[in-house]
Amino acid sequence: MGKKSSLKGLSLAELYSRYGVFLILVIALVTGALLSPAFLVPSNLVSVAKNVGVYAIMALGMTRLLIGGGVDLSAGSNVAMCSVVAAVLYNSTGSTLAAVLAAVLVGALIGAVNGFFISYIGLLAFIVTLATQMTVRGLAYLVAGGAPVFGVGDTMVWLGQDNVAGFPVILLVVLLATVFVAFVMSRTSHGRYLYAIGGNPEAAAASGINVKLQLFINFVTMGAICGLAGVIYAGRTNSGLPAGGVNFEFEAIIGCVLGGTSMAGGIGSVVCSIVGVFVVGIINNVMNLCSVNAFWQQVVKGIVILIAVLLDIFTRNAIMKSTKKQ
């Protein structure tokens, strides 16, 4: 049997893929504190949490997609679209509830389009969502009339900007949503099906799972989650921004991969992905505090992605190719 640690027979690679991101989080916190005295103070940490809130929500859906063997590059456009829908609806009806429902519904619809082409027509997720990324971006501009739509009402602004007992509301939403999605992934048959499909779609089908339906549901859920993220984004900026949300999907994917979710499917955890998103947020924050040149920030982020992907390959290989006999 492969290399074993004493902890319930988990191998080193499994341990890393499950808990490694917490180690990285501690390293990021310590490094941040050492580099900048302004880092480890409550007000700064609150702002980090607010900054990564939208990414974190998106990462919940993205983790589910990656685990199930998919990916969504249209998520950023979807968030922009939903922020516009929320803003337009609020401005025309004055109802926050209608605005939120409409945003989530439109998001789910976009997810359903992705899911239909990927699951039932059999196109590659990468290509389909690249196409919808552009299409949805264009639609967002059309709906918004080419310019930002200002004003989304007090409730959404409260959601995006305020604190409750010192905690940002966004953080509370992220925590609640994380608990819920983590529950779905570990304690429902749907969650286990997604792990199985991402791990080996043929074996999943041979076990009686309706692979196409599960994948379709996965994309629809991702769309709805983008709708929620769009609402929060609208609240944070007090507007619907058709030009917003650019590259947000990558922020989410980086967080997921850093959190040990495999790009190849079948392996990953929602909680770890969220921690991964926060680590990326901390890296950004520390670089800002240290006044690192914006161009250098991009260089650093690119390197972080590479490291995350290398770690992904390393752990996956360790799990899948470990020799049975030593």
Place this chain on the structure above:
Amino acid sequence: MRNISKSFPGVKALDKVNLHVEQGTVHAVMGENGAGKSTLMKVLFGQYAPDEGEIIYEDKPVSFKSVKEAVNHGISMIYQELSPIKELSIAENVFTGRYPLTAARFIDWNKIYSSCQEIFDRWGLKYDPRAKIKTLKTADVQMIEIIKAISFNAKLVIMDEPSSSISQREVEKLYDFIRTLKKAGITIIIITHKLDEVFTIADQVTVLRDGKYIGTNAIGELDRAKLIKMMVGREMSSVFPQKTAGIGPPLLEVRGLNNGPKVQDISFTLHKGEILGFAGIVGAGRTETMRSIFGLDPYRSAEILMEGKPIHIRCVRDAIKHDIVMATESRKDDGLILCRSVEENIMLPSLYRRSKGGVLNVGALRSTAEEASKKLSVKTSSLDTIANFLSGGNQQKLILCKWLLMEPKVLILDEPTRGIDVGAKWEIYNIIMDLASQGVGIILVSSEMEEIINLSDRVLVMCEGRLNGCLEKDGLTQENIMNLASEVQTWERKAV
């Protein structure tokens, strides 16, 4: 090759095997699955280093350390699984990896096509070097692979079951070409277990069995019966477990099952407590038939009755609902989710029965999985262990585990003991017998003769997508199975 031995951990794959091939002849190497044919060829071709023995090639002792070295000495090998690049042209495939270059180090396209045409002209073949591989039939692709092999100036060509994926008609073309090669002085070693093939084209036959050298004969000295005897004549090593209950009433009746060329007009009846064997050579359509019944490849037409009532199976879940389950052939491809835990794998098919509105009772799942894995004595350090870390035998038991939890009435087993060690095999045989004794109807697809003969109550033999015969217990011999498996018979179709 003299006294070649080769061991792998736990298995002696070759035990002092001899192979003497005359130049310019077609030499067949025969034996059952696992007899050591492929290993022997890989030793010759420089892929494995022999533990002992020597290879003498053109009167000189040689030891090839790599495939490249073997190729440089004029030896080529054509594998059973063809590996053409389908989107490229014939000529490009022939010259893959050694494109002729122009002075400026670019690929010399004219030369590729003209040299390829030259080769075709020389061998009297009518292919367009510019045609894409994907436009060709399997048999033609096989020819291209052979052309590729001999274009390395090969003097000795090894073919691993060249006709296994070619239909009967196209095979003639292949045989003609092999005869042409022989006339040109090229030596051919052909690995096969088709008897007809041997008698059609081979000059000499060497038989291996269980990694041991049995003998070499000129084809004139042999007849079918003699050859089969050489291949299978062995003592049974152990006593197989016995059933404790008899066969009951009909359970699953399949009438006129059709699904493409590999599943044609299949009809049979499986009884309660019966073990019904499906024999045949690889590619005869047994797996495809089972996949059709299980709903993995929905069938075009069939009448299926379960305990006398007609049922329709359009997807796997339909089959499961009617208590028909199938442990698929390959653990890696469609058997297990190797990157997930033992427990998740065991519980996967039955999750839908064990959730309330989709929500799982994790504690109950764990105890159920615990019980199930204990019952089949799956050896694992914990239920959280990733399935990939288990041995082949334990992975196979895991597959059985997950399906037995469904309490099936019909259990289809596709090669349940492939590639697992002897101990685990016997455990699985015992499980199969227990289940049959409890009244489960079992369909056993297996290529291991000993296994299928000793476990089955009846054996249906498939050949080229059709049922080719039914052997009852008294006629259940390896010779009979081999005969039915290797050529299409005009067989009186009665209800089986």
